[in-house]
Amino acid sequence: MHTVTANGATIPALGFGTFRVDKADVLRMVPQVLKLGYRHIDTAQIYGNEAEVGEAIAGSAVPRGDIFLTTKVWVDKYRHDDFLRSVDESLARLRTDFIDLLLLHWPNEAVPLAEQIGALNAVRAAGKVRHIGVSNFSTALMAEAVRLSDAPLVTNQIEYHPYLDQGVVLAAARKAGLSVTAYYAMADGKVLGDPVLAGIGARHGKSVAQVVLRWLIQQEGVVALSKTVGEARAAENFAIFDFELSPEEMAAIHGLADPKGRIVSPAGLAPVWD
Secondary structure, three states: OOEEEEOOEEEEOEEEEOOOOOHHHHHHHHHHHHHHOOOEEEOOHHHOOHHHHHHHHHOOOOOHHHOEEEEEEOHHHOOHHHHHHHHHHHHHHHOOOOEEEEEEOOOOOOOOHHHHHHHHHHHHHOOOEEEEEEEOOOHHHHHHHHHHOOOOEEEEEEEOOOOOOOHHHHHHHHHHOOEEEEEOOOHHHHHHHOHHHHHHHHHHOOOHHHHHHHHHHOOOOEEEEEOOOOHHHHHHHHOOOOOOOOHHHHHHHHOOOOOOOOOOOOOOOOOOOO
């Protein structure tokens, strides 16, 4: 498995995401993707499926220590005591003694960022979390989080796909030693009908989804999350380590970026984007 190293963390470059995956599908798919070779599973408190992720991992043939498990604290749990309590609850649901990577899910101006980062550091110092990071942070917020944290941050999980230029965030993350974890890689399905991506795929004998995931992980410091409730598609998504995109193909995909390409920007949560 290809990995990304960021501020002391070694993160499997391709993860299985569980956003909007219902409980029954989590119980079915997580053991399947672990059997296929995935070693990075991503969930969150707000997804409502941590218990099923934990059950599936516990029941799989893969040792817990071989799996990189990410979860995220929801914005209503950012006060210090609430934060610590919520992490204990996540650990219980996930049936594990530690979380490999814990993220702040979205910015929340109602709680001082110093308090949020302090809580992240506290659970890490207590051994409940191995690595910490943020999600949906702008470069300004990311820089402030880095400044406030005693322990190194290892990722900023953000929307990233061929139609959204995240070059500014990528450059800032790399400079600070962070990785970028890309979600919504398929742009909510929009990439699947793209003729440029289809043409690149045809040259390699690969699907559009495989091309997009390859494009992501071929970039320095980028981790990609893939999501599917189909076993065949999960296997296809994992088969991206046996080919390489040329510099020209990488540039062509970057060229698809659209100033209006952002999909995820919920009112009340989204920061001022770069």
